Amino acid sequence: MYILYGGDFTRAPLVQWVLEEGKIDYELRKIDILNGEHRSAEFLAINPAGLVPVLITPEGEALYEVAALMLYLAERHQLTELAPAVTDPDRGLFLSTFFHIAGDIQSEMKRFHFPHRFSLRRHDDAAIQELAKSMVLSRLSVMNTRLAARGPYVLGSRFSLADFYLSFWIAYLDRQAACEQFSSIARLYDLVRSRPGATPYIEDTEKAADAYALMMKKHPGGVIA
Ligand SMILES: N[C@@H](CCC(=O)N[C@@H](CS)C(=O)NCC(=O)O)C(=O)O
Known part of the structure; x- marks a missing residue:
């Protein structure tokens, strides 16, 4: 199961949409960036860069950078209709x-x-x-x-x-x-x-x-x- 740290006024919906499209299990945890929650000690322990979104993989790795997260999920779950596979000419x-x-x-x-x-x-x-x-x-x-x-x-x-x-x-x-x-x-x-x-x-x-x-x-x- 994945954990997605997202929240209002963030780009996390990009990752959430891939999770939904791929019917992948996840839990969404909201971070309130308007009130500076992304700079709290608790969140910085998860992502020292203080940026949202963060995806925690089933293995417990904390990943960030939204483009990487989207691609990572599409590839790991073989969503080749969303992202052409490595050998695909597209x-x-x-x-x-x-x-x-x-x-x-x-x-x-x-x-x-x-x-x-x-x-x-x-x-x-x-x-x-x-x-x-x-x-x-x-x-x-x-x-x-x-x-x-x-x-x-x-x-x-x-x-x-x-x-x-x-x-x-x-x-x-x-x-x-x-x-x-x-x-x-x-x-x-x-x-x-x-x-x-x-x-x-x-x-x-x-x-x-x-x-x-x-x-x-x-x-x-x-x-x-
Ligand atoms: N390059 C990062 C940037 C992430 C980013 O800037 N996220 C925004 C929310 S969409 C954020 O955390 N903003 C808080 C801030 O910059 O203080 C990515 O694309 O994931």
Whole structure:
């Protein structure tokens, strides 16, 4: 049995969705990041990096980094419909996109949500946020061109983890602007959003994104320090 440390306003639903898709047994333990629970001695003993999500494997190993957790579960449980197997010709494009989301989109989303960590001057925050958003949009623009030529999913007609991963971050962005600007991204987002297993996750993520945006307005110095 796995234990997933997640919680509201975290990326843990990405891992939870894989667990559910794979019908894998797990227990969810919620960490309240808005109240700094991820910095408590108890949680730091589990993940000294103080980051959520964390997955405890059946062997008791504590793993983190959301992309790694998704891939690890898909591979360990042979969910080859979600992640092409090692010898599958689709594997290259899958990995390339998956790591691009992890390294170049997700990291900008962190900057978008935590602009106060990237400058000592609070009046820089709005510009940092705008810059992060425009970086994500420029990455989406490249993806949009590729999806227009070979879509509707990242792997053409084949849905994969990469589509869900991308949709999660689109839900957290200014999704209306992104979908209005990029029709192939909008198509992918709609397709993922209407998958029965994914719908509740994407809907909850949209609500969380809207609530977080409101909190950011109320706490310009940072929702989480
Ligand atoms: N690279 C890590 C980043 C994890 C991360 O930043 N998690 C957020 C929640 S989604 C967090 O723990 N934030 C608390 C903080 O940064 O203080 C991953 O992708 O799993």
